[in-house]
Amino acid sequence: MGRVSFVLGGLVKLRRQHLLTTRTCVSMRIGTHDGAFHCDEALACYMLKKVDKFKSSPIVRTRDKATLNELECVVDVGGVYDPQTLRFDHHQRGFFETFNTVKKTKLSSAGLVYKHFGRQVIESVLDQKIADQDLETVYNKVYSSFIEEVDGVDNGIQQYDTEAPPKYEANSSLSARVGRLNPAWDDQNPDYDGCFEKAMELTGSELEDTIKSVYHSWLPGKSILLDAVEGRFKVRRAGAPSTVKNYFLSSLGRTFTLSKKSSVSKPNM
Known part of the structure; x- marks a missing residue:
C-alpha cells in the first residue's frame, strides 16, 4: 500500500x-x-x-x-x-x-x-x-x-493567437x-x-x-468613473467627461471597458 x-x-x-x-x-x-x-x-x-x-x-x-x-x-x-x-x-x-x-x-x-x-x-x-x-x-x-x-x-x-516566437523570456x-x-x-x-x-x-x-x-480600489474607482460618464452632459454639452480626464489617463482599462457601454471615445494621449 x-x-x-x-x-x-x-x-x-x-x-x-x-x-x-x-x-x-x-x-x-x-x-x-x-x-x-x-x-x-x-x-x-x-x-x-x-x-x-x-x-x-x-x-x-x-x-x-x-x-x-x-x-x-x-x-x-x-x-x-x-x-x-x-x-x-x-x-x-x-x-x-x-x-x-x-x-x-x-x-x-x-x-x-x-x-x-x-x-x-x-x-x-x-x-x-x-x-x-x-x-x-x-x-x-x-x-x-x-x-x-x-x-x-x-x-x-x-495569450496571443500568433505563431511568432517571443522576443524575450518571461x-x-x-x-x-x-x-x-x-x-x-x-x-x-x-x-x-x-x-x-x-x-x-x-x-x-x-x-x-x-x-x-x-x-x-478598483471597485470604488469604477463607480466614480461610471458616475462621471453618466453625468457628463451636466458638465459639457458635447458630453466629453473632461472633469475626470486625468483619472481616465491613469485608468485606461476601466475607461475603455465603460466606453463600450457609454459611447465615450478613447481619451487623447
Whole structure:
C-alpha cells in the first residue's frame, strides 16, 4: 500500500489504514496528487481552506485511487469533474469547462474551485458580507485579472493567437515562481509536501492582494468613473467627461471597458 502525505496538519506520513481510522476525527478532507506540483492545485487548495466547511481540513497528497475515493473533496487528480461530489479535475478527455459563456479559456483546478466557491472565498478574505451586485462584479473581475491566467498557463493556452516566437523570456509569472518551489531534480531528500505548503502560501498571498485591491480600489474607482460618464452632459454639452480626464489617463482599462457601454471615445494621449 502506498504512503499518503498530510499537508497543513503536521506533514505526517501515514499509511492508508491509519488515514481511514482517523476519519471520524476529520469531517472534510481535501485530496490532491503528490509529487511535483503546479500553481493551479496549490491555489485551489488555498481557496478551499478559505471556505468555512474546509477551514480545518487536512490536505492529503496522494495518487492512490482507493485513498482518493475515500476523501470528501479532490482537486487536480482523479479524472472527474463533478461539483456535486466535490471532484475538481480537468485532465480527463472531453473536459472543456469554462468560467462562463463568454470566456473561452478552459479551466484548471483553480478555475473550477473558484467558479464554485469564489464568492465565499472573496467574503472570507475581506471578512465581511458584500452586497450581491458588488460581489458579482468583484467575482468576475478577480477571475479575469488573476485566476484566468493560472487556467491558461496550466492548460498550455497561448495569450496571443500568433505563431511568432517571443522576443524575450518571461519567467516571473506566478505559475513560474510556483514551479521553482518544487525540489531540485538532484535533491537527494526532496520535501515535496513542505514545498507545496510554500506554494499555497505564495498563491494565496497574491490572491488575497488581488481581491483586496479589486474591492478597495478598483471597485470604488469604477463607480466614480461610471458616475462621471453618466453625468457628463451636466458638465459639457458635447458630453466629453473632461472633469475626470486625468483619472481616465491613469485608468485606461476601466475607461475603455465603460466606453463600450457609454459611447465615450478613447481619451487623447
